[in-house]
Amino acid sequence: MEVICMSRQKLQERLKMKHVETKHGEQFNDLLRYVFQVTNHQLQTFGWENREIEQAKLPVLKQADVLGWFDGDKLISQLAVYPFQVNIFGQRYEMGGLTGVGTYPEYANLGLMNQLMRQALTNMRERKQSISYLYPYSIPYYRRKGWEIISDKISFEVKDTQLPKLKTVSGNVERMSIEHPDIKDVYQRFALQNHGAMLRNDLAWEENLRWDLDDLTAAVYYDGDHQPMGYLLYWIAGEVFHMKEMVFINQEARTGLWNFISAHFSMITHVKGHIYTDEPLAFLLEDGDIKETIAPYYMARIVDLSLFLEKYPFQPQETDCQLTFTLHDPMLEWNQGTFTLMVDEEGKGHLTGGGVNPAAAFDIQTLTTMLMGYKRPSYLARIERFRADEVTVNLLEKLIIRQQPYFSDYF
Structure with missing residues (x-):
């Protein structure tokens, strides 16, 4: 066991994370085709209904932020983030579209993808992409990373x-x-x-x-x-x-x-x-x-809650509203802790760190699907996806616009 651990430690020490460039395009596609078990013949012959996994998995490297782990010159783990925009309740948001996720099996269980995702989300935050969408090939996996279902097909x-x-x-x-x-x-x-x-x-x-x-x-x-x-x-x-x-x-x-x-x-x-x-x-x-x-179709996760709420339109209210809550994010420390949300009469929200006597506790997954309107606060509270008293749940019901997301794209 000690020999195996030392071997894996040496393996990790020689791996390097860096940007994947256009010159790595062949390796990028080879990794995707291996992970998703797609052959060149299949790419030429399968019909529309059978190719959701394979569809659009040859990213344009020069337009995406592509990160990877390299073992020497060999690309062994990767993901890509596309620069997209989405309409959220009438507001234009910068969105990081996560795709091209894969790791060769002999490099599994080294925490490589977790580190790639943390770096990708950090890069999204720097680019003011306050929300990320993805098509999930494993809903449980992406839920553990902070994404949640926001649309159906x-x-x-x-x-x-x-x-x-x-x-x-x-x-x-x-x-x-x-x-x-x-x-x-x-x-x-x-x-x-x-x-x-x-x-x-x-x-x-x-x-x-x-x-x-x-x-x-x-x-x-x-x-x-x-x-x-x-x-x-x-x-x-x-x-x-x-x-x-x-x-x-x-x-x-x-x-x-x-x-x-x-x-x-x-x-x-x-x-x-x-x-x-x-x-x-x-x-x-x-x-x-x-x-x-x-x-279920697409998933999303809020990358930076404070930035996300700057443009988020709450329902106008008769008086200013305040909600103090705790937030858990499995990946991002800036979404962790206690926060206080102030919403004025026009529906403009302002988030500050800190506060006393939190009235609710969320994880980032639940907060994302709730603020996106996919599931209502009362439903999420009833199935115990978050903790809050009845007054707080009713406040959230009044604040969040009642409209479910539409998303038909695939990347």
């Missing part, structure tokens, strides 16, 4: 006989290339209306479409004034209409896009797609006896 399957009947709308749908500028215009307006959504820069669009099929088509709905008000990204294969993304500014646009889908009645047997809001499709259909499944 509802997958649905509709038979051709269940498609909605055509309804009259003022506009029309036009098919076009997925590169058409009206698509980005519609999405930007949509994202600014939907809490939690990615405000897509060029990198976000590139990641969103990186592994799409060559025959992916766009259908854009234009209203009576020929203004783009919605779009649909889709492909048809094996008599199935696959909906990658439907975005609409208003109900008319949604109706117009479903009219377009229903017009494929003679060509298809099913429509398959996903919804990223808490709005099951069944209620909207005349024949709502459809197959829908719900699954």
